[in-house]
Amino acid sequence: MGRKNNKNTKKGKRKGSQKETYKGRLEITRSGMGFVIVEGLESDVLVRPPDFNTALNGDTVRIHVKPNRDGKRMQGEVVEVLERKQLEFIGKLEMNKGFAFFVGDSKNRMPDIYIPEKNFNNANENDRVVVRITEWEQGTGKRPVGEVVTVLAAEDANDMAMKEILLENGFPLEFPEEAMEEAARISDVIPEAEINKRRDFRNTLTFTIDPVDAKDFDDALSIRVLKNGNYEIGVHIADVGHYVEEGTALDEAAYTKATSVYLPDRVNPMLPEHISNVLCSLRPHEDKLTFSAVFEMTPKGAVKKYWLGKTAIHSDHRFTYEEVQEIIEKQEGHLLDEILLLNNIAQRLRKKRFDSGAINFSSQEVRFKLDETGKPIGVVVKESKESHQLIEEFMLLANRYVAQHVSEIEINKKPLPFPYRVHDLPSEEKLLPFMAFARKFGHKFDMSSPEKIAESFNQMLEDAQGKPEQHVLEQLGIRTMAKAVYTTENIGHYGLGFENYCHFTSPIRRYPDILVHRVLLGVLRDNIKPDKKMEQKCKHSSERERAAMEAERAANKYKQVEYMQNFLGEEFEGVVSGVSAFGFWVETVEHKCEGMVSITTLSDYDDFRLVDTEYALVGMRSRRKFRMGDKVRIKVVAANLEKRQLDYEWVLSTTAESFENNNVVEEAPKKAKRKKKKSTED
Structure with missing residues (x-):
């Protein structure tokens, strides 16, 4: 088998022969054959349909594997379904x-x-x-x-498609009846006795800043001036744990989903609407129960003291990001002084983060404008502006201090089990080819320490700003990074530059935040009950987060295909967004919609081969390159909604500039008579 002491392995006898037992995830191909992916094993385990034993695609299963003595692929049978991905x-x-x-x-x-x-x-x-x-x-x-x-x-194809995407990724469309009944029984009235147990912020200026279409307001900020000239800034988070008690049907339903899923035309919420949009949402002019991180800060953003605990608030105003951005830019508007003060401190916190090793990748969010039926009618590109950064920095501050506070607690000389949000160092395997590629644009990397690598990334991003290679270096740089996950093993957050980090600020839409609230409450009340299953809960939450991202990606792809159906046969400018041995992907500049140019459609021009070190397809005769980040012109030739797939065709430009842009000095071969286009749909 090539492995010893695998934590997923148990040995036992069955039908007279030695068999090993593994836990893994079953993937069933279109042909009907199954493969179980086991963490730590070099190859997947083949399972034939008669041996599925009720297991379905994506289920977590326990399998028995026959001894592998002849060097062939390991074969096994499912002996138990441990967890259903989809019901x-x-x-x-x-x-x-x-x-x-x-x-x-x-x-x-x-x-x-x-x-x-x-x-x-x-x-x-x-x-x-x-x-x-x-x-x-x-x-x-x-x-x-x-x-x-x-x-x-x-007749509602869109509704059906969105629901199918949710179900494919293991997100039920409705809550169990018992969970809904529990939610309905929770009173909207907050007893005065409950408020008396808490620190009362109802007379302190408090407000929320959220997207214009948001209904679940997780967080609010409060601010007041102290006698010593410092500021008391409160980060107030919906106290979901007060309403969602551990072990209830409501808690089980939230844990099963572990996250809300945001599709272009709907939200599949982690919690029933009565909780997420009414009881826990920090709506203006209503008393609300919160769990807070309160900081005494100097005008320069230094934290002098902090306090963590249960609170009650009364939000005075609800802002949208757009309204706050306008106040910042025009220097006028409601609560001008408070907004500018918080923004100034947030920008100082942001600068300090990057100076301390956080990596400054820019983010851009693309959303579709939809009509009343859910059809896409346009594209909106959202960029991170100062209003977004204002909220982001104070949420990061609260998350960091909560994690730091809990990290100091030990039980029997061992760290208290806690769902940290961690981000590992980039692997050398991914980093080395990227560094070689960046060097071609004059960017050098210092590999002497993790801090120097982060410093090199930031220097590269700063130097590439506004240059043709900016987009490709950002995209490839992000791909070198490890994925952030939840775990009890606190290795720090490399991308943010934090030794201690967790998710505390969004319990309406993320289950790990509820876990954080529960552990923190036990610490604050000196009533610590270590959760022996915390690592298992962390893994489940990480897996559900990845599934939500897959669902969101699939739904956005569906909308891209639906939108581009309007432009079949039309030509657009695009940017190469990925390359492979079978073609390259192009994202249109105008619509941000990505499609594939199949290598079969390029055979008339040249024999193109993938060159990994160049992140490019290169013509063997002309040396013409299609490299990530290159500008190209494409024609939309197919839009398959069922497969959520766009097919583009490269449009040859006759101008010399188009070849110069791709580092080609000689004349490209003349295009032969075009063959009938082969679709990549299969």
Whole structure:
């Protein structure tokens, strides 16, 4: 097997032969064959359909593996399904007398689901429905049994697509009835006795700053001047833990999702609307319960003291980011002095962060403008401005101080289990080729320490500002970075330059924040109960975060394809956003929509090969390059909504400039008679 002492491995006898047991995730291909991915194993384990034992694509399973003596791929069988990725599916009903079979739309093969008549829920023959599996006995060979959850409107293709994306990624469309009942029973009235237990900020100037379309206001800021000339700045976070008690059906439903999912036309919330948008949302002119980090700060942004604890607030005003940005730029408006003061301190905190080793990657968010039916009618590019940075810096401050406070606590000479948000150093494997590429543009890297690497990144980003290579260096630089995750092993956050960091500030939409609140409350009340399952909860939260990102990416891709259907046959300027052996991706400048130019459509021009060190496709005869960041002209040739796929075709320019831009000095070969375009859809 090539591994010893694997923590996922148990050995035991079965049917007279030695077999090893592993835990992993099952992936089922379109052909129906399964592969179990086991962390730490060099290769995946092959599982044939008869050995799935009720496991479905994405499920976490326990498998027995036959001894691998002949050097062939390891084969195994599922002996237990540990965790279902998905229990709800979209498909159609095929009716029989007294029962129906549900046939799923999933690209990954799955058995039909038996639906007894009592579970039809008013569905009819051939209706498109959402079905939930209610029972499925392992080891019996029986079909799964299910119930119709929702009948879908056949004409609403967008709604169906968004729901399918959520379900594919393991996010249920509805909350369990028991969780909804618990949420409905929670009173909107805050007892005076509860407020009396807390530090009262209701008479301190407090406000929120959020996106214009936000309904769940997680955080608020308060500010007052102290007698010594310093400022008391409060970062107040919705006290979700007060309403969502550990071990309840509501808590279980929130943990299962672990995050809200933000799609172009909807939010799939982690918590029921009554909690996220009413009870916990820090709406203006209402008393609210909060968990706060309160700082005494000098006008220059130095923290003199801090206090952590439960509070009550009364928000005086609700700002949008746009309103605050206008106040900052025009130097006029409501609460001008307070906004400018907080912005000044935030910018000082930001500068100090970057001076201390945080990496300054710029961020750009692309959103679609939708009509009333959800169809995309335009693109909006949102950039991080000072109003966003104002909130960001104070949230980072609170997150850092909470993590720092808990990191000092030990139980039996061991660190208290706590869900840190960590970010590892970039791997040498990814960093070395990137450094070689950056060197071609004159950027040098100092590898002598992690701090020097971060310093080199920042210097490169500053020097590349406004230059043609800026976009490609930023994109490739981000790809060299490790992924941030939740874990009890506190290795610090490299990208932010923090030794201690956690997520405390968004408990309405992130489950790890609820975990942070619970641990912190135990510390503050000197009632610490170490959670032995904390690392398992961290891994689950990290996995759900990745699934949410996949869902958001798939939904945005669907909207891109839907939008670009309007422009079939039209030509646009674009930027090469990725390269591979089978073609290159282009993002249009005007719409920020990414599509693939297949290498098969380039065969008339030259024999193009991938050159990894150049991040480019290079013509073997002309030496013409399609390199990440290069500007190209493309034609939209196909837009497949079902596959969420855009196909572009490169448009040859006859101007010499187009070749100079790609580092080619000789004349490119003349284009032969164009062959019929092969679609990349397959």
